[in-house]
Amino acid sequence: MRETAAQDLLDWYDTHARTMPWRVPPADRKAGVAPDPYHIWLSEVMLQQTTVAAVTEYFRKFVARWPTVADLAAAEDADVMAAWAGLGYYARARNLLKCARTVASEYGGQFPRTRAGLEKLPGIGPYTSAAISAIAFDQPETVVDGNVERVMARLHDEHTPLPAAKPILTQQAEALTPQHRPGDYAQAVMDLGATICTPRNPACGLCPWRTPCTARQAGTAPELPKKTPKKAKPVRRGIAYVGRRADGAWLLETRPDSGLLGGMLGWPGSDWSEAPAPPPAPPVDTDWHPLEGEVRHTFTHFHLILAIQTAWLPQDAAPSAGGFVPSAEFRPADLPTVMRKVFDLAQTSLR
Template sequence: MRETSEIDLSRTLLNWYDHHARSMPWRVGPADRAAGVVPDPYRIWLSEVMLQQTTVAAVREYFLRFTSRWPTVQALAAAPDDQVMGEWAGLGYYARARNLLKCARVVTDDHGGAFPDTYDSLLKLPGIGPYTAAAISAIAFDRSETVLDGNVERVMARFFDIHDPLPGSKPQLKEKAAVLTPRQRPGDYAQAVMDLGATICTPKSPTCGICPLRDPCQARMAGTQPDLPRKTPKKPKPTRYGHIYIAQAEDGALLLQRRPDKGLLGGMLGWPGSDWSEAPAETPPFSAQWHSLPGEVRHTFTHFHLILRIWTAPLPENTIPNGLLVMAKHAFRPGDLPTVMRKAHDLWRNR
């Protein structure tokens, strides 16, 4: 059984959450939850996948568009891949969008359109890892699972004054978070800790004076809270280079390429181009007088920086190299391209 102090801490945080919970389009607030309103697992799952590697502010409009266009998991499962990938464009980490469709189809085909409600069963679905399984289980189904995102890690590191650096300290932080996770209202509690980290226990200049956990916070007492959590220094990102080829026919049609399903930007439309390396070879898709555009495209991925040189030429009639496609002018939408390819399009259009 938990110590009384631990129960009291959870109650203190829940009381704070009851008055200060953030309003989000996917969230059932504490008052509605107390009144019996049940969260929609589809909306919780969708928001958690979208929120990976990004912020609430960046996700909000994407979430509203997705749920307006595909209000149920069955509707999403039936959606054409291109439409979903197009709506995802700009959120990055496109493997998430591919797994989103795979998961929606598994839930629809194998689970009758209902998300399983336990951590272990959720973990078996495509694209759902330990954090997402715990978050859905807790928030959607009110199961007492320990949810550990970046906000929770920061709160735990400071509350317990843990100086071991991330990511190595994750198991220790999860163990501490589990001690505080209550059996009553675990879904609200998970969101309360995340809100605390996002609004008060922020990465820089935490506002400890209004924190509901300020008195027992060990880092505040030691004066170490601005330095926590510690992180192992990241290695500098390397820079890679590449060539992009944009060809347009007289009627405005464009030459495009669908990238392989596996790998970076998998399954997305883009421009034909070279590999991305330290010294890529020029590999135009057909023989022509290719002209290099002034300027360059710069983009940063998780593990490297990318600099692209853009080449352009007219697209001859009846020239469709293997593996490429010609898209009519009226069918082309720049918004369907991933961000780096859209940057290349913008540089070309503004030449």
């Protein structure tokens, strides 16, 4: 089944491959055009927990500003973190810099070709190493993301719920991975899940694997893959302090490198806790004014509700947290999403 199924999928991919700025189209790949490993690595890191639509413009801006891994390695941390703002999961940006600097300093600017070599680099785990090895270097590695899990569950009518089904679905995916054009094949399976074998209303009539798909035959495709119900996310609360001096400078802080939003620019504030009323932690002893409304934001493991307090600060204020950024140098776009939400709500009271 492997050779026939793989060839059917590759034939479909040759016609229907999605266009992406980091991807070498199948016709060009056949003609000998090799993918840029830097582009594949950068896109795969960006795509973790994020969609192609969200990543595309970020990718274009990154490669325009830092065309090579050596360029990225030489970048200032703050510039990279600001360029990443809005993509979320900010530990990825910190590991991005660590990895770029390791490749530049220890590998002569060249990415290792094998999974084992790639996994020695900061921030590269089993999935990312498989994707880079397959797509950039055409190694016969099995790449399994959420799209591939869904395709495999339906192809084999597998009803074991995720995440317990992951080893089963990975084994099934491995059994189909070909030696011929493994990089294109890896992208083809992901494209199939993203465009045909979609979570809702799969277009089974257009699928190149409609004949061998056992879930289609059984009529169970729309309900797969099964998933174990998730626990309800806890709710945490905090206070964000938005302060501004008469000269227009804003009081901001760079968060510690470790922890949530590490290394990102943000507003000083209280701890985030599940307590109903977090203790105040104003960065300057002055009259702070609570705003009506609140900011709500959802992270991977919890929901966050932030109350906002604003104040005009004296010119000689000595904050206990953060420092002043001149108005001309402050760009709200450099803030992570939750901090930008705070700014959007607070700015009108400090104009």
